[in-house]
Amino acid sequence: MTADYIVELRGVGRAFRGPRGEVVALKDVDLEIPTGQFLTVVGPSGCGKSTLLNIIVGLIEPTRGEQYYAGKPYRGINRDIGYVTQSDNLFPWRTVLRNVTFGLDMRGIGRRRERKRRALELLEQVGLRDFAGHYRHELSGGMRQRVNIVRTLAYNPRIMLLDEPFGPLDVQNRLQLQDLLLRLWQDRPGTTVVFITHDLTEAIGLGDRVVVMSARPGRVREIVPVTLPRPRDIYTIHTDPTFRDLYDRIWKHLAEEMRAVEQ
């Protein structure tokens, strides 16, 4: 229960009532997330990865186990945590600018003008300053996800949770956004990231550690430290021999879990 860990899960489990009885999504998850680390999570589909994030942010309560934030137990929505979901979930009736200021508006941080300036600055950093007055339906998928990310960054959360944020994007957009995310994270020392993905290359390229989850009910099967140095070049990192070793190692774990799903 030391405060070196920003979030700590102890024996966390979660069951849902389904049409055919109880479904256990997560079982006995133990996870320690050190402050400032970039943690990536992979696992077979349906292994409860999203449930894990929903529990950490406090949208869902675990049915078993304890969760700690900075050493203290907590329940309910944790406002120090930012959450970037798979679908962009921008508010369609707000302009890009007012989407980005949403968190600041709700929390009453700063004056209106300061919030606007801050939001414009962030939009500038992701190349969307000219789109500040646009609405959601006028943006492409990649643009929406950029806005989604800076909307969460705007209020400087201590932890950012991202649930397959680049899943639906094409390869080029995905690489650009991975690169962008790394830079944004490096500009904010002390910010912890938990990033779910189904793409191993992404998991290794971005993460300090890769958590491999088991098939349902989800548990932590293995945690693999990524020994690649930073800063990393996301465009060429996959050619590094260390990368390949890591890929093979993690893939072995993952493949076994995927086979378990089939049976």
Next chain:
Amino acid sequence: MKDIRLIIWRLVVVALILGAWQGLSGPVFDSFWVSRPSAIAAWLWKSIVTGSLGADLLITAKETVYGYLIGAVAGLALAFVLAQSERAAVVLRPFILAIYGIPRIALAPLFVLWFGIALASKIMMAAMVTLLLVFFNTYEGIRSADLQLKSVALVLGASRWQLFWNVTLPNASPWMLAGLRIAIPQALVGAVVAEFIASTGGLGYLIMDTTSTLDSAGTMAGIIVLMLVVLLLGTLLDRIEGWLLRWRPQEKSDKA
């Protein structure tokens, strides 16, 4: 340029209809029953000059506007209160559907009985029609709220009250506005129908009165004025709605 062409084409259609009416009334149809545009125009001109049309318009407009405002406020309030409770929603659902299913025109005689032949019964009729439409649409809008967006807003730091103002309300606004828009011509219809039952003035009275004296030009004039009022209101409302819902993709905005 396209707009001007469109307007010209529409004017041509109007001219054709009026021309055919004028030409066929007499030789083919008995103009005693269908009147003719020239007679209707003369009738309209006369009643505009004497001010009788203006007086009738004013009465109906008053009934519609008061009734609409009362009904809209009551409908919105009711929808927001009921939408707070899931239990209430489930229990009341069949009753709400049943009330919504009553042909609203059937209420008119009852309302005249309850509220008399003066303005009150027409206002109440317009209010009732408005209330039902606004309530039903708003209620559906609130209940269809996007749960994901709500979660996102909560994580971004919204309180319960902020959630209502910043997510539930704008999310429901297309339904709400649709209800408010449909209700305007319907409120007018409600008022006019109540006037049919018993009244001493208004466009409904004008139509009934001229019919009873077999003055077909007057009846047609009344119907045409009613039509123009509804048309004008509709155009105005489309503009307002288009501006309020400018955040929606274009092809969706005419769905409501």
